[in-house]
Amino acid sequence: MTTTLIRNATIFDGTGADTFTGDVLVTGNRITSVVAGDSGATADTVIDGTGKFLMPGMVEGHAHLSFDAFTCTEDLIAPPPEEHAFLTARVAQTLLEHGFTSAYGASEAKLRLGVAVRNEVDAGRLPGPRIRAGSLEITVTGGLGDESRLHNPRNCYEPSTGTSPSQVVNGPEEMRKAVRIACREGCDNIKLDVSGDPFYPDIPAHCTTMSLEEIQMAVDTAHAFGKMVNVHARSIGAIRNSLIAGVDMIYHAEYSDEETLDMLEAAKDRVFVAPTIGLFHTMWHEGAPHGMPREVTEAMGIGHLIEESVKTHTELRKRGIRHLIGGDYGFTWNMQGTQARELQYFVDYYGYSPAEALVCATRNGGLAMRREGDLGTLAEGMLADMLLVDGDPLADLALLTERERIVMIMKDGDIYRGAP
Numbered sequence: 001m002t003t004t005l006i007r008n009a010t011i012f013d014g015t016g017a018d019t020f021t022g023d024v025l026v027t028g029n030r031i032t033s034v035v036a037g038d039s040g041a042t043a044d045t046v047i048d049g050t051g052k053f054l055m056p057g058m059v060e061g062h063a064h065l066s067f068d069a070f071t072c073t074e075d076l077i078a079p080p081p082e083e084h085a086f087l088t089a090r091v092a093q094t095l096l097e098h099g100f101t102s103a104y105g106a107s108e109a110k111l112r113l114g115v116a117v118r119n120e121v122d123a124g125r126l127p128g129p130r131i132r133a134g135s136l137e138i139t140v141t142g143g144l145g146d147e148s149r150l151h152n153p154r155n156c157y158e159p160s161t162g163t164s165p166s167q168v169v170n171g172p173e174e175m176r177k178a179v180r181i182a183c184r185e186g187c188d189n190i191k192l193d194v195s196g197d198p199f200y201p202d203i204p205a206h207c208t209t210m211s212l213e214e215i216q217m218a219v220d221t222a223h224a225f226g227k228m229v230n231v232h233a234r235s236i237g238a239i240r241n242s243l244i245a246g247v248d249m250i251y252h253a254e255y256s257d258e259e260t261l262d263m264l265e266a267a268k269d270r271v272f273v274a275p276t277i278g279l280f281h282t283m284w285h286e287g288a289p290h291g292m293p294r295e296v297t298e299a300m301g302i303g304h305l306i307e308e309s310v311k312t313h314t315e316l317r318k319r320g321i322r323h324l325i326g327g328d329y330g331f332t333w334n335m336q337g338t339q340a341r342e343l344q345y346f347v348d349y350y351g352y353s354p355a356e357a358l359v360c361a362t363r364n365g366g367l368a369m370r371r372e373g374d375l376g377t378l379a380e381g382m383l384a385d386m387l388l389v390d391g392d393p394l395a396d397l398a399l400l401t402e403r404e405r406i407v408m409i410m411k412d413g414d415i416y417r418g419a420p
Ligand SMILES: [Zn+2]
Pocket: 062, 064, 106, 107, 327, 328
């Protein structure tokens, strides 16, 4: 097996511990030693890390690999599957280029886009991060993503009537079938739209649209197949029912009350949470050139949702919830490749220290990606995904948004960029 030594780097191991100067040795696709000071090791490839910052690769916790510079749901539907697969492959490469060595798939615009690209990346035929492939969004009649109307029925599983960005189900039996199809087709993560959303005026974010029975069926079916379940859950009812049903990943979670916070805390060792603040931050502060001036985002309630997000996730940080960065990148105002901006949002909005924000991006993400627990930190036996950064991200997290500052990207022991 080939060996790679990164020597004399400032090592941030992903646990939140203080950095130290030392050597990391990689054998094959695993880290075989992390040593403070000079290890004296030799290797087939030696990279001088002097003055540079070595950290685990980052994990995008809510990836939509099939979204790229989109502006509306029609953009999800319009591309034919062939072109859409190429687009998805390009986005996967973009993420890797920007230091994201893993992408936890939230959902994709067509059922097999994440699956197909994951398979090509895993086979070494396309550049991209490790991917847990997301399913389609599964929703209920009248829920987020159901854009059919009586005069124009559209459901992505009814080809004769066109397509919809989401698969619409009603009742546990239809849910069972939808989840089994997603499992059969190779998805790793099943996505449920449990609450409303500010993009849908008839079902605002505080609405809970999917029933507990439907969520429970999805969880039981997905878990029987060894898959994970992610939920779009902005409302209190959505968060509570999702926790009762035993979902694995909760997205957004703006609204909360004391009981909901207690429930989240009680589940903190089995559930992950991604606030996905980037979408609303960019809509609120940078939306005007994209057709969303402040009057529009004000009317959508975005400012209020940001306030609720700050309240909930600041409290969840204090309670030790495993937060992940990322989410809903792929729109013109929130572009793919800019996900590392999320690190500073975690500091500014939720009170994380820079080191803690990096833990969310590395260790927490790695745990969500692999239940084996062997991804996301730099330690003996861990998978060798890491970044060498020119500069100190702990002093300036924005460095990680600059592609050229990430001077080496290693995934699974292979140097993707920055070989000496
Ligand atoms: Zn999303």
